Amino acid sequence: MIFICIVQYLLYGPFLAKFIHSMYWKESMEDIWCLHILVLCALRGLVHQLWSTYSNMLYLNRTRRVSQQGIDYEQIDHEWDWDNFLILQAIVGSFVYLNFPSLVNLPLWDVRGLISCLILHIGISEPLFYWMHRLLHSSHLFPLYHWHHHESKITHPFTAGHATFLEHLLLCVVIGIPTLGTAFIGYGSIIVMYSYILAFDFLRCLGHSNVEIIPHCLYQRVPLLRYVIYCPTYHSLHHQEMKTNFCLFMPLYDMLGNTLNTASWSLHKEISSRTSTDERAPDFVFLAHIVDIMSSMHAPFLFRSFSSGPFSTRLFLLPMWPFAFVVVLAMWLKTKTFLFSFYNIRGRLNQTWIVPRVGFQYFLPFAAEGINKLIEEAILRADRIGVKVISLAALNKCIRLTDSGFRQEKPSKLRNGI
């Protein structure tokens, strides 16, 4: 299984081999483009990973989630190979470089390139994507291709990479027009090439993040902006209703094509103005803690695919252990209990809250009081917001029982659940 998961990354091998060969055997930089492709793929993967991390940090964004439903394991399985499109686009990029060797000698920066890239994007890529997307929703093409992307009802940054081979080839054309077009008219530069592709991925991830990060006041102050740049609410509506909001990044084209969902702005206002008081109180809370440093890296906001399976120690975790240890120590200084995950069962909302302390800290006599205080605050907060049942994980229960008792009166509603 692990072998199958990583074998596709061997396709990056020829890029590295070609670059090393020209560098050390030919002592020339003629194949520097191989290195650019590798670096660009790594940065694109990082953009998606950082968005995934943010999207899964429920303690930061729970109030502004567009869809309050969670992502199920089936969707995680469907989106497992979300990054394969990076390999495809790297291969397409290499064909372009081999056919047009002049692209190797691009200057570092040319301001004219930025302007022509924007013009080509707005004038050609945006309308091209809009019409291709509408075509992919036709009764003939949708069941053949685009249903795959729409399998994901609750969007996630990795959903952006979840599409069929044909759709990814079409996206190569959409990306290629502004980048290669700029290079062919003589204004191309390395910075514009990197910036456009990374900004493209950033905006695709933003649209699929399921977290409304664009404040309503921004659209209110500059009304035109809502037609220039879309928001996560806007694209989520496309995944839910499918007959509207087809644009790439600019709702202007939906307005011109008469496919703009009229509920987009009111829903955006409602979501971006939510506060913690609008939140639904969970019916059940499990108050957990971190078991050890290694298992702390099993959190969904680190590696979603890894965290979707049962925990086991993996080799790739070892280099990250020191970093995780520092983070855990930093949490000791100042962190409160936070929302870690949630799920719905038969209409009941169940949440897992984490006491940010690791197993070994529970056995340090000088740490007990602080941990107890965190548990007490979490229980009182649960009572305040109307949680019906709270359950404590093993060490949390243990430390509560050995403590002298609540500083305040035990909440009556929760007494039986503790």
Ligand SMILES: [Zn+2]
């Ligand atoms: Zn989508």
Ligand SMILES: [Zn+2]
């Ligand atoms: Zn669609």
